[in-house]
Amino acid sequence: DGGITQSPKYLFRKEGQNVTLSCEQNLNHDAMYWYRQDPGQGLRLIYYSQIVNDFQKGDIAEGYSVSREKKESFPLTVTSAQKNPTAFYLCASTPGQGNYGYTFGSGTRLTVV
Amino acid sequence: AQSVAQPEDQVNVAEGNPLTVKCTYSVSGNPYLFWYVQYPNRGLQFLLKYITGDNLVKGSYGFEAEFNKSQTSFHLKKPSALVSDSALYFCAVRDTRNTPLVFGKGTRLSVIA
Numbered sequence: 001d002g003g004i005t006q007s008p009k010y011l012f013r014k015e016g017q018n019v020t021l022s023c024e025q026n027l028n029h030d031a032m033y034w035y036r037q038d039p040g041q042g043l044r045l046i047y048y049s050q051i052v053n054d055f056q057k058g059d060i061a062e063g064y065s066v067s068r069e070k071k072e073s074f075p076l077t078v079t080s081a082q083k084n085p086t087a088f089y090l091c092a093s094t095p096g097q098g099n100y101g102y103t104f105g106s107g108t109r110l111t112v113v
Numbered sequence: 114a115q116s117v118a119q120p121e122d123q124v125n126v127a128e129g130n131p132l133t134v135k136c137t138y139s140v141s142g143n144p145y146l147f148w149y150v151q152y153p154n155r156g157l158q159f160l161l162k163y164i165t166g167d168n169l170v171k172g173s174y175g176f177e178a179e180f181n182k183s184q185t186s187f188h189l190k191k192p193s194a195l196v197s198d199s200a201l202y203f204c205a206v207r208d209t210r211n212t213p214l215v216f217g218k219g220t221r222l223s224v225i226a
Contacts, residue, residue, distance in 0.1 A: 004156075033213060040122070042203065042218035043157075050211070058213065090156055099164040101147050102214060104156035 002027045006091050006105035012113045013078065013085060021076045021108045023091035029103070030096035032074035036060060037088040037107075046089075049074055050096065078110065086112050115140045117206050119217035126194045127225050134189040134220045136204030146187040147205040147214065148178055157203060163187060174198070194224045 035043040045058030049068040063082025092102035149157040161172025
């Protein structure tokens with residue numbers, strides 16, 4: 001079945017460490033997105049990519065980095081510069097131009113220890 | 114800039130009663146509007162969308178939503194609530210220029226048996 005796979009489901013980060021969250025899709029979607037979810041704050045956009053080898057900052061990009069070397073993959077790195085990284089991270093994709101909704105992965109819960 | 118407001122953090126309803134989850138939006142031009150549902154520690158699942166046409170949109174699991182352009186609202190409704198409808202509901206909007214979806218902060222629906 002087609003879908004989006006996020007891994008790992010749970011991730012623990014030590015202070016000062018960089019960690020990478022994986023997002024892979026087999027839907028042949030052009031556009032991919034990373035959102036951060038905190039209780040009571042909804043979903044906030046971190047980065048998005050509408051085509052391979054191109055990406056744009058969202059509303060809260062500081063302390064994060066991404067790459068889009070392949071259409072299927074859009075990994076998110078949480079760097080040590082992100083001072084409050086504990087959150088639930090959601091990856092999504094959409095075919096691209098048009099009135100499409102998003103397909104979401106099942107999320108990665110990141111905790112700083 | 115686009116924005117979404119979900120004025121209620123929590124909605125409680127008795128099983129079998131009708132439910133409404135409110136959403137208002139702000140966008141330049143014509144909106145694309147979406148409702149998603151999230152169960153604990155899961156990604157978001159698509160419920161329904163409004164693109165154009167009939168103001169009453171029918172979606173998954175018996176949900177529907179009414180688009181009201183003059184009130185800039187897109188309230189989610191269901192005639193008879195089930196306990197299994199208890200979840201977190203998100204309204205989202207984007208304009209027609211293929212910008213990323215902007216999400217509301219979410220409304221937690223609790224259906225009591």
